[in-house]
Amino acid sequence: MNQDSKNFSRRKFLGNACKIGGVSAILGVTDAMGLLMPEVASADAGEKNANHNIKKPGRNSSYMLLNVRLESGYIYENGYVVATKTVLRNIRIDKGVITKILDTKASYDRQLDRYDAKGMLLLPSFKDMHIHMDKTFYGGPWRAATRRSNIFDIIEAEKTLLLELLPTVQERAEKLIELVLGYGTTYVRSHCNIDPVVGLKNLERLKLALANYSDKISHEIVAFPQHGLLLSNAEGLLREAMQMGATHVGGLDPTAVDGNMDKSLNTMVQIAVDYKAGIDIHLHERGEVGLQAVRRLADLTEEAGLQGKVTISHAFSLASLTEGADVEMANRLASLGISIASSVPIGKNVMPLPLLQKQKVDVMLGTDSITDPWSPHGIGDILEKAHRAAELYGWTYEYELSRALSFATGGITPLDEYGKQVWPKVGDAATAILVPASCSAEAVARLPKREAVLHKGVLSSGSLDKARS
Structure with a gap:
């Protein structure tokens, strides 16, 4: 120097x-390439929700997201990761924050709005x-x-x-x-x-x-x-x-x-x-x-x-x-x-x-x-x-x-490098996506449709189906 x-x-x-x-x-x-618009465009999702008269999660909403697939660990053979384990959970979201992660058999407040993830995988948004x-x-x-x-x-x-x-x-x-x-x-x-x-x-x-x-x-x-x-x-x-x-x-x-x-x-x-x-x-x-x-x-x-x-x-x-x-x-x-x-x-x-x-x-x-x-x-x-x-x-x-x-x-993954589940946790922002995939590896390899996109609890794009009573 x-x-x-x-x-x-x-x-x-x-x-x-x-x-x-x-x-x-x-x-x-x-830019202007309609062919590039993803199928989960917000306008389409809004139209779908309007047709079914479904209330969408907003900024100050409290609601349950049911039957969410979460990664829980790696499966090993001969010392190598060969697959990813997952579990189904119900998640409570209050004012944009994850406040509860429950077993699907656990009780919860049924007065809340409820949306069914139908077993789709929850990943951090991008x-x-x-x-x-x-x-x-x-x-x-x-x-x-x-x-x-x-x-x-x-x-x-x-x-x-x-x-x-x-x-x-x-x-x-x-x-x-x-x-x-x-x-x-x-x-x-x-x-x-x-x-x-x-x-x-x-x-x-x-x-x-x-x-x-x-x-x-x-x-x-x-x-x-x-x-x-x-x-x-x-x-x-x-x-x-x-x-x-x-x-x-x-x-x-x-x-x-x-x-x-x-x-x-x-x-x-x-x-x-x-x-x-x-x-x-x-x-x-x-x-x-x-x-x-x-x-x-x-x-x-x-x-x-x-x-x-x-x-x-x-x-x-x-x-x-x-x-x-x-x-x-x-x-x-x-x-x-x-x-x-x-x-x-x-x-x-x-x-x-x-x-x-x-x-x-x-x-x-x-x-x-x-x-x-x-x-x-x-x-x-x-x-x-x-x-x-x-x-x-x-x-x-x-x-x-x-x-x-x-x-x-941006560095967030559901599992850490040793396979320990680190996301989501109670207290995390409800900023995530739902995809029809079995695990992160499949999502990266196969680029599934982003069915629903949440930003601090708000439905930013895609759609969520109301859970049946």
Whole structure:
């Protein structure tokens, strides 16, 4: 580390707050592929419930969920996990919290509303930790990705596209929220463009969309300088976005796009410190250029006291680490609580996600683009991303598939690594999904329909059948 780096102390961070200026822009759009809508879309569920005059669980409801299948342990043969044990239970939910888990023969208050899970498996709901809800074609006419030869081509194209999509940002975002809810996602971290083209308008509209679904989904928002923090002179805009409620400050390829790694990273980290916010940077840079940025960001994280608050999205350069260096880097990231958000890319450089997870790095998954100017392939299903990881890394056995669920749930699994039941417990939020599957391993491998999606007890998507008396 050079002398300038050594002098880059936390005290300097805290003392160098810049005055807020400029206008902050965040885009918002959603896309338009009806074929991608899951069968459990909330609109369909609402229609079904209306037709049967079934009361749906709401925010302050107290009710029983009957005949719920819960994982209870692993079955071993010759020292290997070969199957998963389950039991049926009745669960009481009060104001969004699980208050009782009962044997199906135990008595309960029959004055409560009762819904029959019919033996379906209860799993933790999903977290999509990298999605662009403000910048998608979803909800409108089909469009493939924008033709480009480099990142600057698409940045230039966005200067027109963002204005074209601006009038329907909120509408598209709400349709995208419905889409991911139907797939069982009840927590999103949405990146939102901050650039001189649309000012703060996309952020304003994205916040309105998320507010309309606040009882069904939780969220974070990353103020993302898609056109370059330095390249588009976006610092003032980012600061305004943080004042408007963005939870994380973003960044983009500090060398390839901004042309000055140290200044770009320092500016991003300074904003995070000034607003006591998190960081989530898009780092597509490969090879040594990208690794230098990872190392420098790790140093800045330590110096600024941002441990546990920094995420590197994509982090493609980690795929180029040699044996030994990969473990060293993973240990450094884990020691600082720096997480990695990945869309599980398919390509010539396979990301070392299993190694990162083994070394206790928090690995999060995201769907990233949902048919937007950058890619048409996202379908909005975070469980499909865990399924892809299982295929990519050759996880075919019961235990491996069972543990792969953690990628989709933000680390929560019904069983711990030794097969002890750890979820759900009394006192947990009733944030879960019901699927027609026998166990987590089957769910990851077979991608069953999400029949019902609960967020803090609220039926966010799908349907629940009233239990017969």
